[in-house]
Amino acid sequence: MRLVSKGVTKQSEDFSKWYTDVVRQAKLADYGPVKGTMVIRPYGYAIWENFQGILNQMFKDTGHVNAYFPMFIPEHFLKKEAEHVEGFAPEVAVVTHAGGKELEEPLIVRPTSETIIWHMYKKWISSYRDLPLLINQWANVVRWEMRTRLFLRTTEFLWQEGHTAHATAEEAEEETLRMLEVYKRFAEDYMAMPVITGQKTESEKFAGAVNTYSIEAMMRDTKALQAGTSHYLGQNFAKAFEVTFQNKDNKEELVYATSWGVSTRLVGGLIMCHGDDKGLILPPRVAPHQVVIIPIFRNDTKDLVMGKVAELVGELKAVSVRVHVDDDEKASPGFKFNEWEMCGVPMRVEIGPKDIEKGQAVVVIRHSGVKHFVALTELATFLAGQVVTVQDELFQRALDFREANTHTVENWEEFKETLETKGGFIKAFWNGSAEVEAKIKEETKATIRCIPFDRPGVIGKCVYTGDEGSQQVLFARAY
């Protein structure tokens, strides 16, 4: 079955609608029968698989190993860490019946795995020689959210969660920041999505963490998306699950912990970071198909064209370009142009009898619409080069967009005015008070996305209270 509809809602008309249209028409995902659930379709899953492959390698390069922990967790585990249970209890799914009868103790379906992991770590850690313990798992988790959106917030989602145990606070803090940096590199170098790293405020941090850090990206509607988090858990879970080790001096100590994760939400971020009114735009490094070849022929020229296409496919594979040939004879070339633009394939090659006669092919770049007429002998080299060029251009474009939509404001009037008329990210000083943070959120819907690492050393007047000695933070309306 080919595409059903012609085009999507314009971004400027209704960004939310645009997003849903793109997800469904590019066949990334569909709604599941249970509220808030999502079927990730093959094309969407291929993107996720690319994410997984890259991240997995990055985790291994930083010394982590993969494991798998059960999805069902005894209910009382969750209650062991006070903040953790308070944070997660409202959105936990509970299994009360199984095997045809009521269970002795209900089971929770993991909303995250800290509790079961630390239950196991207690068994595995006894000496400083067992540390650090650096485990990651790829898994599904369930959080019963009130409002859901495909990829961005679904009842069940896929993610990876790293859980590490360390002998010292310093080492655990280092790990927390190391993994945040891994996320930043992944977002920027692979997804071509610029992010801001920083620390979460007390009210925005993970339930059970000492500190939470995040990467924050700007979507094309100028709203913020938290794209990944890394938590320094201190000894909170070690205390709750009594995980201790004997140090070199034969003394018993509680271990220090981190956890960090990114989810299928990243796919939503990718869509909203680059897409346009024609649909999806995928950066080459994560695109399932980097190049789509659309052969143009009639019955009498079919063999000629397809013969040349087969040659080109071989050449492209030899230079590691992921190529797809759309040789469906039932669809017209024009139809295919539109469909593959909708699906965000970074580059399209058109090749027909006239091209072959001239020894060339037409290359069209998805995000810019620029047409190149390239000699067949140079096509593979050209496209391999464009993989890099397009990737860079998309990152630069996203960065320029973010910078153009980031505003620094001095006072409250300016804050509200800027948020209403321009939106985007707002840099402003904040006195560190949770009440002020809550008031600002209440009055403007903007939240503190993070306290950026990269900010001026200067301190200034709080944008809400005018208090001197306030620090600069990043505000935005967020997903």
Added chain:
RNA sequence: CGGGGUGUAGCGCAGCCCGGUAGCGCGCUUCGUUCGGGACGAAGAGGUCGGAGGUUCAAAUCCUCUCACCCCGACCA
């Protein structure tokens, strides 16, 4: 949980006000002609009108109840 909306063919919808043979577009199947920016013709397949009850000679249509989903808010990656 509040506000709004929608349930009729795979998808998008009309029909409902004013009860009387269930329709349209797209998609799908077969054949032929096409093919350089969303091709065309011909012939087909496909629906317990979300569910239950009621009114009526007769209900997609009127009444009552119910379920589900989507969108907007309060919670969250």
